[in-house]
Amino acid sequence: MILYGSTTSPFVRRIRIFTHAIPVEFAVMDIFSGDGRKILMAKNPTLKVPFLVDDEVNVFDSRVIFRYITEKFELTPISWHQENALTLIDSISDSLVSMFLLSKSEIDTSDDKMFFNLQRQRAGQVFSELEKQCAAGDFAEWHYPSICLFCLLDWVQFRNMADISAHQHLLSFYRANAKREEVIDTDPRD
Numbered sequence: 001m002i003l004y005g006s007t008t009s010p011f012v013r014r015i016r017i018f019t020h021a022i023p024v025e026f027a028v029m030d031i032f033s034g035d036g037r038k039i040l041m042a043k044n045p046t047l048k049v050p051f052l053v054d055d056e057v058n059v060f061d062s063r064v065i066f067r068y069i070t071e072k073f074e075l076t077p078i079s080w081h082q083e084n085a086l087t088l089i090d091s092i093s094d095s096l097v098s099m100f101l102l103s104k105s106e107i108d109t110s111d112d113k114m115f116f117n118l119q120r121q122r123a124g125q126v127f128s129e130l131e132k133q134c135a136a137g138d139f140a141e142w143h144y145p146s147i148c149l150f151c152l153l154d155w156v157q158f159r160n161m162a163d164i165s166a167h168q169h170l171l172s173f174y175r176a177n178a179k180r181e182e183v184i185d186t187d188p189r190d
Contacts, residue, residue, distance in 0.1 A: 002027050003065070004039065005049035008188040010093055010155035011062040012050040014148045018066060020182035022073060024052075063090065066144055082145045085133055089148045092126040095119040096161045123162055127170070134169035142177065150177050158188055 002025045005012030016026060029036035031049055044051040044060050052059040052068065059068045063086065070077055078086070099109045099119050109116050130149065133139065139146045153174045156162045164170055177183060 001025065001052060001054040003050055003052050004029055004043070005051070006031060007186075008155075008158075009049055010097070010148075010151040011048075013155075013186050013188065014144075014151045015050050015052075015062050015065050015069075016186045017147045017151070017182045018144055019069060020185070022069065024069075078144055081138070082143070085130075085138060085145045086148060088126050088129055088133075089145065089152050092123050092130075093148075093152050093155075095122050096156065096159075100159055100161055127162070127164060127167055131167040131169050134167075134173050139173055142180070146173075146177070150174065150183065154178075154183075155188070 001023070003012070003015055003019065004027045005015075007013075007028055015024075029039060029049070031037060031040050031047075040047055040049070040051075043053065043058055046060050048061070050062055050065060052065045054068075054072075057068075059065045067077075069075070096119070099116070102109050109119075134149075139149055149170075150173070153164065153170060156164060
């Protein structure tokens with residue numbers, strides 16, 4: 001199995017952490033130019049990372065990759081409550097990645113425009129809900145939703161995309177997991 005992606009994507013990183021103890025090769029690629037773009041276009045019609053190639057099977061999305069690996073290795077699936085938490089994490093991740101890409105395209109995302117306002121509103125709502133879930137102990141164990149939450153929080157700080165300082169439970173969760181071996185091994189800053 002080969003996982004394709006960039007070292008900075010929070011969606012790629014979550015799969016890298018999840019598969020830390022599973023034999024999955026990681027192929028680093030620049031999805032915006034050169035050979036990386038050609039590979040992406042040939043193997044994943046969504047033109048997004050991560051994607052996984054397992055012999056003749058191509059899997060196109062981090063959530064589907066998680067499910068594929070969970071089934072292939074007969075791991076414990078996540079609960080419906082955890083699926084909902086993952087939807088929250090994915091929604092804010094998608095919003096902030098879009099805002100980041102717009103900023104990299106020299107578009108001022110601080111403008112008072114409907115799209116930008118909706119993304120900021122979503123971020124505020126979702127961070128507040130994740131704070132409540134974290135306080136309730138929903139992320140006390142290190143499972144796939146916890147991995148995804150950690151990757152989101154670390155990416156937000158790495159890219160300076162949101163201020164989470166008011167969310168003490170999220171910050172405590174982040175600090176408690178920052179020294180895990182698989183987290184350190186996948187740090188996008190290295």
